[in-house]
Amino acid sequence: MHQTVPYSAVLDELEAEAIHIYRETAAAFRNPVLLYSIGKDSSVLLHLAIKAFYPAPVPFPVMHIDTTWKFREMIEFRDKRAHDLGLDLRIAQNLEAIAEGVTPFSHGTHEYTRLMKTVALREGIDRYQFDAAIGGARRDEERSRAKERIYSLREPGHRWDPRKQRPEFWRTANTQLAPEQSMRVFPLSNWTELDIWRYIQRESIEIPGLYFAKKRPVVERSGTLLMVDDERFPLDQGEVPEMKSVRFRTLGCYPLSGAVESTADNLVDLIAEMETSKLSERSGRLIDGEGGGSMEAKKAEGYF
Amino acid sequence: MSGYTPVLHLVTCGSVDDGKSTLIGRLLVETDSVPIDQLEYARTTRRGGSTVPVGEVDYSLLTDGLEAEREQGITIDVAYRHLNLPNGRRVLIADSPGHEQYTRNMAVAASNGDVAVLLVDAARGVRPQTHRHLTVCALMGVQTIIVAVNKMDLVDFSHEVFEEVMGEVRTTAARLGVEQIDGIPVSAVTGANITTKSDDMLWYKGESLLGALAVWEPVGRVANEGFRFPVQFIVRAQGNFRGYAGTVVAGSVRPGDEVMVADSGRSARIDRIVTSDGDLQEAKFGQAVTLTLDHEVDITRGDILASGSSLQPADRFGVDMVWLGEEPLAHGRSYLLISGSRSVPATVTSVRHQLDVVSGHEHAARVLNMNDIGRVEIATDRPIPMDPYEQCRDTGGFLLVDRVTADTVAAGLSRHAMRRAFNLVPHDYEVDHQARSALMGHPARVVWLTGLSGSGKSTIADAAVRKLHAMGIHTYVLDGDNVRTGLNKDLGFTPEDRAENVRRVAEVSKLMRDSGVVVFVALVSPYRSDRETAASLFAEGEFVEVFVDTPVDICSERDPKGLYAKAAAGNLPNMTGVGQIYEPPVSPDLILRGTGDLEASADLLVAAILEAKVVRT
Numbered sequence: 001m002h003q004t005v006p007y008s009a010v011l012d013e014l015e016a017e018a019i020h021i022y023r024e025t026a027a028a029f030r031n032p033v034l035l036y037s038i039g040k041d042s043s044v045l046l047h048l049a050i051k052a053f054y055p056a057p058v059p060f061p062v063m064h065i066d067t068t069w070k071f072r073e074m075i076e077f078r079d080k081r082a083h084d085l086g087l088d089l090r091i092a093q094n095l096e097a098i099a100e101g102v103t104p105f106s107h108g109t110h111e112y113t114r115l116m117k118t119v120a121l122r123e124g125i126d127r128y129q130f131d132a133a134i135g136g137a138r139r140d141e142e143r144s145r146a147k148e149r150i151y152s153l154r155e156p157g158h159r160w161d162p163r164k165q166r167p168e169f170w171r172t173a174n175t176q177l178a179p180e181q182s183m184r185v186f187p188l189s190n191w192t193e194l195d196i197w198r199y200i201q202r203e204s205i206e207i208p209g210l211y212f213a214k215k216r217p218v219v220e221r222s223g224t225l226l227m228v229d230d231e232r233f234p235l236d237q238g239e240v241p242e243m244k245s246v247r248f249r250t251l252g253c254y255p256l257s258g259a260v261e262s263t264a265d266n267l268v269d270l271i272a273e274m275e276t277s278k279l280s281e282r283s284g285r286l287i288d289g290e291g292g293g294s295m296e297a298k299k300a301e302g303y304f
Numbered sequence: 305m306s307g308y309t310p311v312l313h314l315v316t317c318g319s320v321d322d323g324k325s326t327l328i329g330r331l332l333v334e335t336d337s338v339p340i341d342q343l344e345y346a347r348t349t350r351r352g353g354s355t356v357p358v359g360e361v362d363y364s365l366l367t368d369g370l371e372a373e374r375e376q377g378i379t380i381d382v383a384y385r386h387l388n389l390p391n392g393r394r395v396l397i398a399d400s401p402g403h404e405q406y407t408r409n410m411a412v413a414a415s416n417g418d419v420a421v422l423l424v425d426a427a428r429g430v431r432p433q434t435h436r437h438l439t440v441c442a443l444m445g446v447q448t449i450i451v452a453v454n455k456m457d458l459v460d461f462s463h464e465v466f467e468e469v470m471g472e473v474r475t476t477a478a479r480l481g482v483e484q485i486d487g488i489p490v491s492a493v494t495g496a497n498i499t500t501k502s503d504d505m506l507w508y509k510g511e512s513l514l515g516a517l518a519v520w521e522p523v524g525r526v527a528n529e530g531f532r533f534p535v536q537f538i539v540r541a542q543g544n545f546r547g548y549a550g551t552v553v554a555g556s557v558r559p560g561d562e563v564m565v566a567d568s569g570r571s572a573r574i575d576r577i578v579t580s581d582g583d584l585q586e587a588k589f590g591q592a593v594t595l596t597l598d599h600e601v602d603i604t605r606g607d608i609l610a611s612g613s614s615l616q617p618a619d620r621f622g623v624d625m626v627w628l629g630e631e632p633l634a635h636g637r638s639y640l641l642i643s644g645s646r647s648v649p650a651t652v653t654s655v656r657h658q659l660d661v662v663s664g665h666e667h668a669a670r671v672l673n674m675n676d677i678g679r680v681e682i683a684t685d686r687p688i689p690m691d692p693y694e695q696c697r698d699t700g701g702f703l704l705v706d707r708v709t710a711d712t713v714a715a716g717l718s719r720h721a722m723r724r725a726f727n728l729v730p731h732d733y734e735v736d737h738q739a740r741s742a743l744m745g746h747p748a749r750v751v752w753l754t755g756l757s758g759s760g761k762s763t764i765a766d767a768a769v770r771k772l773h774a775m776g777i778h779t780y781v782l783d784g785d786n787v788r789t790g791l792n793k794d795l796g797f798t799p800e801d802r803a804e805n806v807r808r809v810a811e812v813s814k815l816m817r818d819s820g821v822v823v824f825v826a827l828v829s830p831y832r833s834d835r836e837t838a839a840s841l842f843a844e845g846e847f848v849e850v851f852v853d854t855p856v857d858i859c860s861e862r863d864p865k866g867l868y869a870k871a872a873a874g875n876l877p878n879m880t881g882v883g884q885i886y887e888p889p890v891s892p893d894l895i896l897r898g899t900g901d902l903e904a905s906a907d908l909l910v911a912a913i914l915e916a917k918v919v920r921t
Binding site for chain 2: 004005006007009010012013014015016017019020023024026027028050051052053054055056057139140146147164166167168169170171172173174176177178181189190192
């Protein structure tokens with residue numbers, strides 16, 4: 001009868017595929033950039049970039065889209081990683097929106113995300129004239145991502161036109177760009193959330209502590225636990241944050257990232273918890289909630 | 305190596321009517337590959353037409369999305385999903401819509417496939433699209449085809465019906481040379497023979513569908529296959545480190561093995577197999593590594609390191625091609641060919657035949673349209689090594705890319721290299737075009753005038769030639785109409801024929817340039833990519849593109865040949881500017897207004913040539 005396949009063998013294949021994509025991107029594009037969002041997927045992405053070009057350093061810069069509403073711990077983690085690894089870190093922000101006082105509380109999540117993430121990303125790419133932006137999106141994140149390409153073409157103005165997406169054959173990539181086109185590249189397309197965690201465990205990859213359970217000050221809003229990460233969080237009258245043992249499944253802007261109650265304070269417990277819960281990953285993300293097909297619409301605007 | 309496959313690439317073919325969404329949805333649910341909130345959605349939400357009671361899982365909802373896309377008119381679409389088998393094997397599913405206009409989607413999905421699951425509706429039997437699926441899977445090199453004869457519950461789980469379907473499928477598969485074909489009687493709705501064996505069909509002795517996927521092993525990868533390693537990236541690091549990064553796409557290699565650079569024929573031995581986790585003693589199929597060699601050899605990105613079976617460069621290939629572009633294939637037009645990490649300009653020199661994917665017959669054809677599959681011959685600008693596709697997908701498959709839009713317009717499968725590249729060695733004559741130019745007293749050039757019919761190309765060329773002639777410069781004019789009465793009298797005015805017309809005129813102008821004269825070409829040449837092909841024959845500065853810019857209403861008013869009148873009467877459907885578009889040059893070397901004074905235009909042209917030091921007297 002057939003033998004069992006060790007999980008590590010699956011990870012080896014996914015790793016080889018991602019490294020292949022990295023090398024192709026680095027060689028074929030004039031000025032690629034790694035979009036680093038500090039979370040677990042970005043941590044894996046960064047680890048793979050280092051592996052792909054070893055013993056040479058990563059041959060492109062790393063850019064973070066900073067909305068100024070990330071968890072403080074994330075920013076500390078980012079700066080430490082950039083320092084330890086000697087990364088060429090660029091920060092992109094929508095300064096205009098920040099000056100106008102756009103916050104996740106003052107604007108709807110859709111408008112906030114468009115201004116602080118999508119516009120900031122587009123401006124960052126334009127400012128540095130990057131022609132390829134490497135991101136950590138995975139096809140299992142959402143149903144509409146199932147047909148996303150590994151090399152996802154963007155038209156002038158960063159527009160995603162489903163009709164222009166290129167068919168992908170074998171390992172062969174068409175990396176040619178017409179004037180003002182650019183590419184988004186997703187080396188983790190075929191990974192699952194569990195693959196990410198198993199790989200983090202196998203490779204001992206550093207990730208922010210927010211993924212692990214710890215007593216944190218939270219309030220409950222419409223059934224979602226939100227962490228009061230700083231004094232900008234507008235508490236209702238008489239509302240007092242409660243200390244609960246929580247962790248985060250995905251990291252983003254703290255007012256938009258729902259926490260889950262958990263006691264998993266290490267990788268082994270965390271993976272065990274994940275395997276039993278089976279909730280889809282984005283269920284804790286508030287930005288996907290507004291309206292049907294909202295991810296689709298955001299992508300057409302140039303969101304990652 | 306025991307040959308186990310951690311990740312199995314599966315392609316699913318069949319239409320919604322065959323129950324494909326239900327089949328895939330059930331596979332996902334029964335292997336626990338669907339998050340519970342999505343499962344809840346499939347229990348509670350209902351779309352129009354669904355007959356599944358609320359509370360039960362409507363499997364088709366787990367894989368939807370394609371319907372909406374179809375409404376939007378998206379025609380290239382393949383959805384990628386994954387599931388985990390109980391033995392730990394990962395299955396990556398490439399799912400393509402089954403309707404007949406989606407041949408190209410099927411080709412994409414099948415290009416990476418190890419196994420195809422082909423759905424046939426037991427009640428409706430084998431249909432034309434079944435043949436189409438078999439043909440595309442066989443063409444793209446899918447090793448194993450599992451025919452899932454679905455809806456067995458509707459035919460009383462009849463053994464005879466199953467055998468009848470399989471008999472017909474096997475006949476087609478044998479003609480196509482499919483390596484391995486298995487049949488499984490299933491019912492996606494009841495779950496029969498999907499994850500576990502069904503009691504309703506005890507006559508069936510084989511595996512369930514999931515069982516078949518779990519035990520599948522590759523049959524084709526023979527032990528003595530050659531090693532193939534396309535170089536993607538040159539890694540340079542401290543301590544004079546120079547390594548070649550890439551993925552082993554065939555065979556394996558160890559330190560000490562001799563490998564050859566397929567492009568140059570030079571060889572070296574593998575020194576180290578470098579990874580960030582330490583050096584390896586062997587690099588196997590599918591591994592991404594960095595190789596160092598025992599001595600310095602000239603290697604650039606795109607070169608292939610090879611050993612074992614022979615791999616030699618050629619510049620002409622017989623290939624099968626799946627046409628993906630909305631514009632039809634134009635032979636004579638230059639495309640960018642991408643093979644692995646290499647890209648090189650290439651032209652399709654002839655279309656041999658088109659394949660009828662239903663009957664398997666080959667029809668004579670001159671063009672390929674979107675979704676067509678055909679046998680063509682291509683010529684590359686310089687010799688490149690390509691394996692026959694059936695030996696290695698990564699070194700035998702290639703893409704053709706439109707050089708202006710950058711769209712992928714075709715997927716090609718190399719079938720055989722034609723050795724003409726080695727048989728036709730251009731003789732290096734000592735008296736070359738520079739020697740002739742020296743004797744003439746001026747360098748030779750090609751001046752290419754493009755513009756609408758009636759824009760004044762020939763008139764301006766004639767005037768400029770008179771002036772140059774008077775200055776003692778040797779000239780000749782290749783005029784579109786004159787060439788079409790002789791050399792090109794077999795060509796019409798379709799985009800393909802126009803491409804061939806331009807190609808021949810460009811080649812003739814190159815021969816005449818070699819003879820030392822200044823060649824004027826006066827040709828409508830409406831397509832940018834055709835003109836780029838012509839320009840690519842010449843070195844920088846040898847080719848001068850002149851745009852004779854005259855508004856179409858003035859051209860049609862002049863109408864020196866009466867063509868616009870004929871077009872207006874509907875007798876010339878391919879008339880440039882009327883029935884066909886004209887693509888003006890993006891950055892011509894000179895723009896002349898055809899409405900301006902003739903002598904002044906001719907002076908401008910001559911002056912531009914002289915000032916650009918194109919011609920020195």
